[in-house]
Amino acid sequence: MLLKQLSLFLENKTGRLSEVTRVLSENHINIAAFSIADTSDFGILRMIVDQTDVALAALKQQGFAVYTTYVVGFVITNQPGNLYQALQHLDSIAIEIEYLYAFAHNGDAATVIKTNDNELTANTLKSFGYHLLEESEQFNE
Amino acid sequence: MIWNEHAECMEREQLIKLQNERLHTMVSRLYYNVPFYRKKLQEQGIEPDDIRSINQLKDLPLTIKQDLRDNYPFGLFAVPQSEVVRLHASSGTTGKPTVGGYTRHDLETWSEVVARSLYAAGVDHNDVVHVSYGYGLFTGGLGIHQGAQKIGATVIPASGGNTKKQLQIMHDFGSTVLACTPSYALYLAETMKEIGMDPSELRLRRGIFGAEPWTEEMRKEIEQKLHIKALDIYGLTEIIGPGVAMECEHQHGLHVFEDHFLPEILNPQTLQPVPYGEVGELVFTTLTKEGMPLLRYRTRDLTSMTIEKCTCGRTMARLHKFMGRTDDMLIIRGVNVFPSQVESVLLEMSETEPHYLLIVDRINNLDVLEILVEVNESFFSDEIRQLEALTHKIKANIESTLGISAKIKLVEPKTIERSEGKAKRVIDKRLH
Numbered sequence: 001m002l003l004k005q006l007s008l009f010l011e012n013k014t015g016r017l018s019e020v021t022r023v024l025s026e027n028h029i030n031i032a033a034f035s036i037a038d039t040s041d042f043g044i045l046r047m048i049v050d051q052t053d054v055a056l057a058a059l060k061q062q063g064f065a066v067y068t069t070y071v072v073g074f075v076i077t078n079q080p081g082n083l084y085q086a087l088q089h090l091d092s093i094a095i096e097i098e099y100l101y102a103f104a105h106n107g108d109a110a111t112v113i114k115t116n117d118n119e120l121t122a123n124t125l126k127s128f129g130y131h132l133l134e135e136s137e138q139f140n141e
Numbered sequence: 142m143i144w145n146e147h148a149e150c151m152e153r154e155q156l157i158k159l160q161n162e163r164l165h166t167m168v169s170r171l172y173y174n175v176p177f178y179r180k181k182l183q184e185q186g187i188e189p190d191d192i193r194s195i196n197q198l199k200d201l202p203l204t205i206k207q208d209l210r211d212n213y214p215f216g217l218f219a220v221p222q223s224e225v226v227r228l229h230a231s232s233g234t235t236g237k238p239t240v241g242g243y244t245r246h247d248l249e250t251w252s253e254v255v256a257r258s259l260y261a262a263g264v265d266h267n268d269v270v271h272v273s274y275g276y277g278l279f280t281g282g283l284g285i286h287q288g289a290q291k292i293g294a295t296v297i298p299a300s301g302g303n304t305k306k307q308l309q310i311m312h313d314f315g316s317t318v319l320a321c322t323p324s325y326a327l328y329l330a331e332t333m334k335e336i337g338m339d340p341s342e343l344r345l346r347r348g349i350f351g352a353e354p355w356t357e358e359m360r361k362e363i364e365q366k367l368h369i370k371a372l373d374i375y376g377l378t379e380i381i382g383p384g385v386a387m388e389c390e391h392q393h394g395l396h397v398f399e400d401h402f403l404p405e406i407l408n409p410q411t412l413q414p415v416p417y418g419e420v421g422e423l424v425f426t427t428l429t430k431e432g433m434p435l436l437r438y439r440t441r442d443l444t445s446m447t448i449e450k451c452t453c454g455r456t457m458a459r460l461h462k463f464m465g466r467t468d469d470m471l472i473i474r475g476v477n478v479f480p481s482q483v484e485s486v487l488l489e490m491s492e493t494e495p496h497y498l499l500i501v502d503r504i505n506n507l508d509v510l511e512i513l514v515e516v517n518e519s520f521f522s523d524e525i526r527q528l529e530a531l532t533h534k535i536k537a538n539i540e541s542t543l544g545i546s547a548k549i550k551l552v553e554p555k556t557i558e559r560s561e562g563k564a565k566r567v568i569d570k571r572l573h
Binding site: 041 | 526528552
């Protein structure tokens with residue numbers, strides 16, 4: 001029910017990001033979503049890729065601090081107002097959102113969200129008819 | 142298991158009588174054979190026959206590392222060089238190496254105390270002792286080797302380096318005892334994990350670790366990762382090498398082999414003896430060495446001592462696990478800080494060995510401390526909020542333990558240098 005995301009700890013040093021993408025490219029990994037949360041000292045890179053386990057092993061081997069995190073991924077049809085509607089459903093169950101980011105997927109909009117209760121979030125969205133993104137392999141284009 | 146019951150379980154009254162006699166002989170030997178000591182003793186108006194009791198120790202002159210450097214290489218030898226059958230030297234971090242000169246009898250004494258140390262660890266002739274201390278001028282390798290040979294164990298002189306090969310040998314030769322530095326033991330464990338080797342594939346049951354201070358938490362981590370009982374051995378080139386003191390299987394302090402090495406704990410500032418149980422600087426007088434005996438040598442190691450009888454039956458004084466060195470100690474904004482304190486805090490918060498580095502600097506005439514901590518499973522979160530909270534928690538714990546505030550910086554794995562010998566934990570930029 002939940003989507004596997006990769007989270008990396010990166011210091012604010014030149015070349016770290018390109019190093020990550022180099023490793024992914026060498027291992028033929030396709031990136032579906034890519035987001036960075038930054039502070040003055042470091043950043044947390046969050047990614048959805050098409051071969052999560054392969055990417056995890058390859059990055060770990062190169063010495064990166066990379067871990068898997070479970071998040072909720074769901075699809076919204078590409079029209080104004082749909083994200084607002086989805087978030088309203090979540091507000092109604094008093095969910096706390098840790099972070100959220102969105103990306104294009106098959107002509108629609110896909111959203112990744114991490115909350116204080118991922119299971120409840122996923123179930124709620126499902127009950128309102130949202131399609132959940134669960135397998136990372138679907139991000140093969 | 143006790144190698145030499147007569148010596149190790151001697152009644153303290155008898156031991157003191159023995160020490161009194163040996164101290165007198167030692168002072169005579171130094172007075173008549175070593176010009177450096179004769180001069181010092183004469184300056185204080187002391188003649189050998191004046192010294193009859195260990196209670197008079199505090200009236201005798203101390204010896205410091207600089208004295209060894211000033212008399213490099215053989216100025217402190219008490220025998221002609223023709224009687225010196227072995228030379229060792231320790232690298233030291235500054236200046237000239239520290240030399241050790243041994244007569245044939247000294248080598249026997251050395252083997253004897255290492256034999257005692259191995260037995261104290263529960264090691265006997267059935268064991269396969271894997272020596273990963275460096276062989277060569279360093280006393281670690283050959284020191285353990287001789288003692289292991291004496292008890293009739295199967296000795297593997299692996300020396301240091303080439304970790305993957307060492308693991309292969311350990312596996313194929315069935316090593317049961319590992320002797321190396323505690324940092325190297327953890328490095329071996331890390332490498333085992335990397336190559337996918339499980340500790341149950343090895344036959345290790347005991348570890349004899351020394352040559353650097355290590356915390357209780359580090360011991361637990363080594364025991365857990367390698368599936369062994371890990372024991373602390375103490376020694377230094379100036380005194381003889383490894384085997385000056387050793388933990389018994391009860392892991393309640395290190396027994397000093399007092400019939401050969403007379404210990405004192407002194408206040409490092411006043412140089413007066415402190416009561417049993419109080420922390421101070423460890424000082425040794427060699428009672429039986431012939432080649433290069435030393436009087437009241439300041440080790441710069443900080444610990445405390447007790448003469449309470451141990452459950453193992455040994456009556457020899459025990460030293461508390463070392464708290465660090467007087468020269469490892471940093472003074473930051475007037476407060477004494479030991480890297481081992483930082484290690485304790487981090488180990489409590491982490492499930493795996495923390496890698497950290499203290500960086501001390503002086504900015505605007507104020508000492509500042511920054512501690513780099515490598516991210517690992519315990520020191521990571523996917524959420525900025527949690528990661529910041531973790532950083533603050535580390536900062537708060539460190540402040541309450543050290544007594545001063547430090548900036549905490551999380552860094553990527555493997556950014557902090559690993560070492561196969563003693564780990565470097567401090568960069569003091571103020572010294573430039």
